[in-house]
Amino acid sequence: MRMNKNSSNVMALAPNTSNKRETVCIFGTGDFGRALGHKMIQSGYPVVYGSRSTQISNLIPKDAEVLGHAEAAQKAAIIIIAIPRQHYNFLTPLAEVLRGKVLVDISNNLKLNQYPESNAEHLAQLLPGSKVVKAFNTVSAWALQSGTLDASRQVFVCGDDVEAKQMVMNIVRALGLTPLDKGSLLAAQEIENYPLQLFPMWKFPIFLSLGLTAFFFFYCVLLDIIYTYIYEKKDFSFFIAITIPNRVCPVMALILLALVYLPGIFAAIIQLYRGTKYRRFPDWLDKWMLCRKQLGLIALGFASLHVLFTLVIPLRAFVRWRTSTRIISQVMNNKTEPLDHTNAWLSDSYLALGILGFFLFVLLGITSLPSVSNNVNWREFRFVQSKLGYLTLILSTAHTLVYGGKWFLSPSTYKWYLPNIYILSLIVPCAVLVVKFLLIFPCVDKPLTQIRQGWERNPKYSEQSNYIINKSAV
């Protein structure tokens, strides 16, 4: 029989050929407890459930045993605590039985930082004689049971006892998952917060992008469709599908890319003004700097859409109609236009600048993939993100300037005295590039470099405000 009859209070680290996997005990017959039990039985582990009542447990996997808590705990060296934190107190009477055992806390909370200390640390305080390991909370019961673990197979594990942690990590591996050692039990809080997050770093960049996109979209609808309808009696409502998105996307891409580099500019100015790097930046600047990657990737998304929208232009029915109308009108007027060299230069230049800018932008995006950025050192990462990033911004700004430049001074573009969105889109990138250009002048760059290397213009100031000399007081 597969069932392990003798009490395995003594840990069997050496595999026993007749019964290869050690028995695992699960406290609690809730959904996740059952799913985990199923999976463990499939992977060859004898499973024994600890339950208050052994009568109503008809959902328990059929190969599992169901016993009272104390009896079940005695059968295994590892006990998985699949009960909610609110009921942890009932484990205290079992302290003697659980002494020396490995307790696996798999609980999750309903909101971030719900309790002052993590569930696993709470459990460790209640049962100081047991070895608590946090694991499995990032895995979904549904995914575990249906076997469709397309999602992350990583299981974060933490705990203070190294051997206990190793035993739990071996079970994780046996279930086909990848354990990731996150260190001591202090990491439990972070691990418990992890599955509750939904792209926390992306929230601000996405809302900012949605807001700006809506603004620019309606601005374009106003100037390109409503204005034309009122003053020229022409219906260009189909511009909503491609023409206007292809105006909004490049504008968004350029502005968001500039917003990636703007906080660095602010930081440099603040450091120059303060004359020290040892004071914290304002909170808004810190937060802004932390979401630069996300802003850049959203900008890359808009740039990609702009590329696609631009490349389909020759396929549009409207554009094909306009092209043939122009040719026919030339034929009708019996004139052949010579090649306009300035126009050929401008047209080819802005296309070439755009292509190079987009190419570098995609390179930046690729280097921000986790597996790529983990394979470059800090010097290489700085080179790519800073040097290539600024080159991308320069090329994109030049692309927009060459494309929209001719409209700057032409009064016909100022419908209702409102500027074209090309002009609006250039404000932030041009400001960033001008200030960055000033910052690389030696007379500014030298003191800035010194400050960043730890030099202080006015040590007294920072000393009074931030640091205290700790005289040795032993």
Place this chain on the structure above:
Amino acid sequence: MRMNKNSSNVMALAPNTSNKRETVCIFGTGDFGRALGHKMIQSGYPVVYGSRSTQISNLIPKDAEVLGHAEAAQKAAIIIIAIPRQHYNFLTPLAEVLRGKVLVDISNNLKLNQYPESNAEHLAQLLPGSKVVKAFNTVSAWALQSGTLDASRQVFVCGDDVEAKQMVMNIVRALGLTPLDKGSLLAAQEIENYPLQLFPMWKFPIFLSLGLTAFFFFYCVLLDIIYTYIYEKKDFSFFIAITIPNRVCPVMALILLALVYLPGIFAAIIQLYRGTKYRRFPDWLDKWMLCRKQLGLIALGFASLHVLFTLVIPLRAFVRWRTSTRIISQVMNNKTEPLDHTNAWLSDSYLALGILGFFLFVLLGITSLPSVSNNVNWREFRFVQSKLGYLTLILSTAHTLVYGGKWFLSPSTYKWYLPNIYILSLIVPCAVLVVKFLLIFPCVDKPLTQIRQGWERNPKYSEQSNYIINKSAV
């Protein structure tokens, strides 16, 4: 001299400044044994070979020593067993010499699950006094020797003795490879099967795609080339290069994308019908669900080809000829067509829908990269793959409907009474979307959610068929 003269039966964990690397013994002078020895000598390890005959070993690396098996084994704490499994029996007489030593099993089999137990476990049973570690079997001798390890540098390591495993992992690291701890020796079977696989998860999706592609290709050749040739006496054989691939690719992309979401629909219906989630799905459904990611990536490949084939349309000689012919005929007939607003709307709409659908599809593809999906939690992964995935399917289906809609009712498209492939391509996606729409109605969604949370409509039923109440029998 580099050679370690005194018998190193005692493990030297503390590095010794005069002889930094501990001696490694290799049993067997076959190709992989020699390649590994070369590499180890390059990395600074003294290597001693154990061989039946010390005469014929002229291929052995020149800095290595060659001794009899017993003598060689006595010189090292780690012995690499580079001999085939069939000859493991000859090691049993050496059991006493090998007691307490670390034996590294590097063997591979010729086919999956060739033996009931893995080679490493077989070795551990033959020599219970030694510490067996499985490693290096996933590395190619050729790649190891030529130094061109572009491929995976990961070396899977497993073993029951933690210290022995650490020693082997240190050697792996010293050779410039990345060890990956797979747990106890039970993982050896999986590790031995690994290098024999050739995209096992991709086989069914690829054969399905090839079959469907061939069918749709010949269907198009029949309707677009042969039919036209017979009834209109026109030779459009060059359609084989771009026109027909650009019909087959979008059809394949749409059908395969719908096939990604179809098994989820089936699963929901089965669960609703059974009233429980605690019964296994039929085998075909389980297998289908496990290859959804591969189906989706192949669909993305077809979609990318469709985008490229579409974007080169204006560059095709045939298209340029057709455009100029149309314009010239307009001029000859002395008429200028006004802009057809309906056509402009339709044309711009299906292009915009296609662009957005493709953009989301690429996003889905990026999140399925291992390094990205490891960095999102389960909730985020579900959000992307389920919400964004359905949005992609909706946009792609709408793109096809708007593009092909006008042909549905026109009789001229039913050549030989066969429907156009646009119509065929829409069956599966439309069915998936309609049923999914029904499933999100509260009257269906509520019981389904309950079932997925573990509720059962008819507990008796599942109890009888699947589970046995285990009364405590201690």
Place this chain on the structure above:
Amino acid sequence: MRMNKNSSNVMALAPNTSNKRETVCIFGTGDFGRALGHKMIQSGYPVVYGSRSTQISNLIPKDAEVLGHAEAAQKAAIIIIAIPRQHYNFLTPLAEVLRGKVLVDISNNLKLNQYPESNAEHLAQLLPGSKVVKAFNTVSAWALQSGTLDASRQVFVCGDDVEAKQMVMNIVRALGLTPLDKGSLLAAQEIENYPLQLFPMWKFPIFLSLGLTAFFFFYCVLLDIIYTYIYEKKDFSFFIAITIPNRVCPVMALILLALVYLPGIFAAIIQLYRGTKYRRFPDWLDKWMLCRKQLGLIALGFASLHVLFTLVIPLRAFVRWRTSTRIISQVMNNKTEPLDHTNAWLSDSYLALGILGFFLFVLLGITSLPSVSNNVNWREFRFVQSKLGYLTLILSTAHTLVYGGKWFLSPSTYKWYLPNIYILSLIVPCAVLVVKFLLIFPCVDKPLTQIRQGWERNPKYSEQSNYIINKSAV
């Protein structure tokens, strides 16, 4: 108070609820020492600095204590040595205080392999009673302090004492970084060299590409702009923006892709000639083989630029002008050209070949992403890189042949008796494909396979030149 008053010479591995993190001592109040101290205090570690003078330390984080070296060391089990290697000697008098302590060497050098042994090994030799761990040297002080760790969060850790390493890795995790165990202290040299590198594998491929690109660019400027200006008095200087880049990019992509497969051809020929695989390849061939991945990725970059430059062709003012001029001249001459079927075939074929080639090329690029190539085994990697790679080369060469074929024999393309760059670009790929075709003939393939499996045509030869028979000399 948070300060740990009693001397913690005894390591407190079990977390203490009143003071959760163990005190860390930092020797040296330089920039990195201060940044690390700041970050540790933020993460809840009590920090005590060891400094020669406790007077001038006004930049020290305010919550840190500053003591003399010996007093500070007594307060902690872990001491971070944030002083330059040149000053390590002053630690020798402290040997007694530091006995049994964990010393973390975080130093970096100014150039690669600056000293014969690594700084960490030097430290371990000076203080043999301490447990030296190398860590943190790959992290930037600036990034650590500003909290903007977009770059790699990996911290390489190595050391001979497993427990000491674990303690340091726990601190690394607590700071929000990812420790990566690189094995024993022998890895310190490599870890110290790591942050000094700037894409070392990319240097040769990038310089080669830049050189070739410059050559082909000026070759095209000469033939397409200067020749036309001199002999036809036409100004096509705007070709510099798109037309010429779109000639150079495909040529570069094709040549670099062929250069990826050329060293494999050379290696096969050398092995066939020598009749053995047990002799090293010449150095230039070894180096070339090691940068094949980089060459391939640069080729992919050029191919992507070629695709973008090609797809914008219909948007160029010059092309639109040329199209309408052609149509108008047809109208003027009152003739309508029939469809040229040969031209339609050629045009569609080279576009389709190019699309398929580029598609496979992108697939190759994706499989070279670290996270993807780590998830395929060696057999799968070989299949993709060798089979799919050659298919890509065949498709790309065919694409160029079909496109440029008609110009081969036309004398007008030989301006100034110089061949068109299409012809130049085909030399290397055609040579590679022809020789590869010869190598897969059975009469060549069979001996080559034997050689690669370890067979030798002339064992004596290799024996004399490379190996020495080591008779057992015990």
